[in-house]
Amino acid sequence: MFAQILQQLPQQLLNGLVLGSTYALFALGFTLMFGVLGVINLTYGFYFTTAAFLALYGSKLLALPIWLALPGAALLAGLIAVLLDAILLTPLRRKKAPELSSLMVTLGATLLLYSLMTATFGTEIRRLPPAIISHAAIMLGGVRMNLSQILIVVTTVLIVAALLAVIRFTRFGLSMRSMAENGEAAELMGVNTDAVVRLVSFISGALGGTAGVLIGLNFNAIQPYMGETMMLKGFAVIIIGGLGDIKGALIAGLVIGVLEVLTAGFISSDIKDAVGFILLVATLWFRPVGLFGRAPAKRA
Amino acid sequence: MTTFLDNFFFSYQTLIFALGINGLLALSMYTVLAVGQLSLGQAAFMGIGAYVSALLTLHLDWPFAAVLLAAMIVPALFALLIGGPTLKLTGVYLALATIALGEIIRIFCNTSDLTGGALGLSGIPNKTTFTLIFGLLALALVNFVLIARSRVGRAMEAMREDEVAAGVMGINLPAMKLGALVVSAMLAGLAGALNAHANSFIGPNDYGFDQAVTILSFALLGGIGSPFGPVLGAVILTLLPELLTALHDFKLVVNGFIIVVAVLYMPRGLLSWRIGRVG
Numbered sequence: 001m002f003a004q005i006l007q008q009l010p011q012q013l014l015n016g017l018v019l020g021s022t023y024a025l026f027a028l029g030f031t032l033m034f035g036v037l038g039v040i041n042l043t044y045g046f047y048f049t050t051a052a053f054l055a056l057y058g059s060k061l062l063a064l065p066i067w068l069a070l071p072g073a074a075l076l077a078g079l080i081a082v083l084l085d086a087i088l089l090t091p092l093r094r095k096k097a098p099e100l101s102s103l104m105v106t107l108g109a110t111l112l113l114y115s116l117m118t119a120t121f122g123t124e125i126r127r128l129p130p131a132i133i134s135h136a137a138i139m140l141g142g143v144r145m146n147l148s149q150i151l152i153v154v155t156t157v158l159i160v161a162a163l164l165a166v167i168r169f170t171r172f173g174l175s176m177r178s179m180a181e182n183g184e185a186a187e188l189m190g191v192n193t194d195a196v197v198r199l200v201s202f203i204s205g206a207l208g209g210t211a212g213v214l215i216g217l218n219f220n221a222i223q224p225y226m227g228e229t230m231m232l233k234g235f236a237v238i239i240i241g242g243l244g245d246i247k248g249a250l251i252a253g254l255v256i257g258v259l260e261v262l263t264a265g266f267i268s269s270d271i272k273d274a275v276g277f278i279l280l281v282a283t284l285w286f287r288p289v290g291l292f293g294r295a296p297a298k299r300a
Numbered sequence: 301m302t303t304f305l306d307n308f309f310f311s312y313q314t315l316i317f318a319l320g321i322n323g324l325l326a327l328s329m330y331t332v333l334a335v336g337q338l339s340l341g342q343a344a345f346m347g348i349g350a351y352v353s354a355l356l357t358l359h360l361d362w363p364f365a366a367v368l369l370a371a372m373i374v375p376a377l378f379a380l381l382i383g384g385p386t387l388k389l390t391g392v393y394l395a396l397a398t399i400a401l402g403e404i405i406r407i408f409c410n411t412s413d414l415t416g417g418a419l420g421l422s423g424i425p426n427k428t429t430f431t432l433i434f435g436l437l438a439l440a441l442v443n444f445v446l447i448a449r450s451r452v453g454r455a456m457e458a459m460r461e462d463e464v465a466a467g468v469m470g471i472n473l474p475a476m477k478l479g480a481l482v483v484s485a486m487l488a489g490l491a492g493a494l495n496a497h498a499n500s501f502i503g504p505n506d507y508g509f510d511q512a513v514t515i516l517s518f519a520l521l522g523g524i525g526s527p528f529g530p531v532l533g534a535v536i537l538t539l540l541p542e543l544l545t546a547l548h549d550f551k552l553v554v555n556g557f558i559i560v561v562a563v564l565y566m567p568r569g570l571l572s573w574r575i576g577r578v579g
């Protein structure tokens with residue numbers, strides 16, 4: 001029994017790492033939106049679904065290879081994010097409405113968009129054309145993986161590194177950090193906050209979209225409500241990591257991914273989806289500031 | 301005339317019951333919104349009430365009054381579990397944690413043998429009556445009006461308008477918020493139990509995210525200035541898909557659209573008047 005567990009462990013850890021990478025990538029855009037724009041934008045899961053559908057139709061109808069379909073779908077998802085932010089959230093920002101108003105408006109929009117999408121596409125599971133990426137197993141020291149899993153981990157690492165560099169070293173990153181600290185002060189100091197809002201929406205939408213295409217690729221199952229399921233994981237990740245905390249979201253995403261795979265592998269696959277939520281409730285009770293303890297902003 | 305009424309009642313019984321039950325759900329949403337918080341757990345509390353009541357009736361054959369009481373107490377305990385830590389933080393935490401609660405309940409009900417898994421529970425005896433539903437709804441409304449005219453009601457309104465100022469004026473914010481959440485969970489649980497004993501079948505997917513958002517749309521359409529607003533919203537949104545059958549497939553689209561429009565363009569809802577004060 002014990003020997004068997006030890007033998008399976010490396011494979012399970014790798015699968016967990018792959019799953020955790022997509023959680024981390026997805027939660028990154030979500031937490032970035034909250035950190036800089038100060039809103040929980042529930043339409044975020046819609047960008048995830050939309051990009052997966054765009055990649056699906058791009059590869060089916062236009063025969064795009066994955067290295068074009070992935071960035072193309074992500075860019076379009078980013079543009080949709082900018083558009084939805086302009087329609088739903090900019091008016092509330094102008095009015096200085098309370099934060100729960102923006103949460104509610106995106107909640108309504110989410111229901112609207114998903115129901116429209118279900119009415120259009122139905123709920124059946126769609127699959128990417130098999131030619132889009134090789135699913136052949138690659139053996140590496142007793143651990144089996146495939147090209148899409150490698151693509152997921154590599155893409156996540158590259159994107160995260162690039163984003164952290166932008167935030168740390170560029171002028172735009174400085175504007176973002178100043179807005180996260182205090183939006184009004186940033187504006188008074190000459191930061192073009194409207195431009196930062198648009199750019200952050202775009203980056204977040206594109207991050208969510210990338211995660212959507214990668215998940216679609218890995219599980220090869222695309223349907224309208226996939227973004228909703230992912231959003232629920234996203235809540236767990238960003239609260240455990242601490243709202244608005246990028247490093248926390250990355251680590252919480254990886255941890256939840258690994259724990260889910262281990263739970264499914266060694267306990268029961270029925271309860272794997274509950275792992276994130278049990279950790280979430282535990283975090284709220286015992287460490288509400290999240291993993292790294294940046295106190296949640298209590299805005300008056 | 302009586303036969304006509306009997307026939308009418310028989311054909312539309314499901315709809316009439318739904319009006320009352322959705323009215324109770326709208327009031328449960330109102331309770332939380334009235335103190336300036338947002339809970340997306342109303343569907344989950346409703347589901348807990350429904351399952352607890354159905355199990356007590358089916359397996360232990362408790363009297364209906366005791367069943368209804370249990371269906372209010374158990375969701376209240378969950379409300380304490382979730383509300384205890386989150387209500388001390390900003391409002392976003394309660395919203396996210398209650399969505400998570402809904403998901404845990406859905407997963408549990410889908411997998412546990414006790415709750416019948418994905419098939420749900422069937423054969424629940426019909427014990428809900430017209431008088432019971434609308435009597436309880438009227439009772440709840442009267443209580444809300446009395447509360448709105450009292451010191452507690454004024455405190456709730458102050459919190460909704462400006463939480464910081466309300467806190468400075470000496471209102472015990474965490475206690476008020478937790479109290480509101482517990483009362484709202486009890487109302488939702490009651491509605492769930494009444495619904496379970498009206499439909500004879502309950503399933504784990506009746507209490508998901510769609511239902512949670514739908515309950516919110518009742519309250520936002522009607523407006524939360526007075527407890528009558530949410531009930532009006534529930535009546536409109538329950539009748540609308542029945543009157544315009546073309547809308548039936550797009551019910552959720554309409555509910556979502558109403559939330560967007562209500563928040564952006566009519567934040568006070570359809571019924572914007574408030575209950576007057578005494579003294």
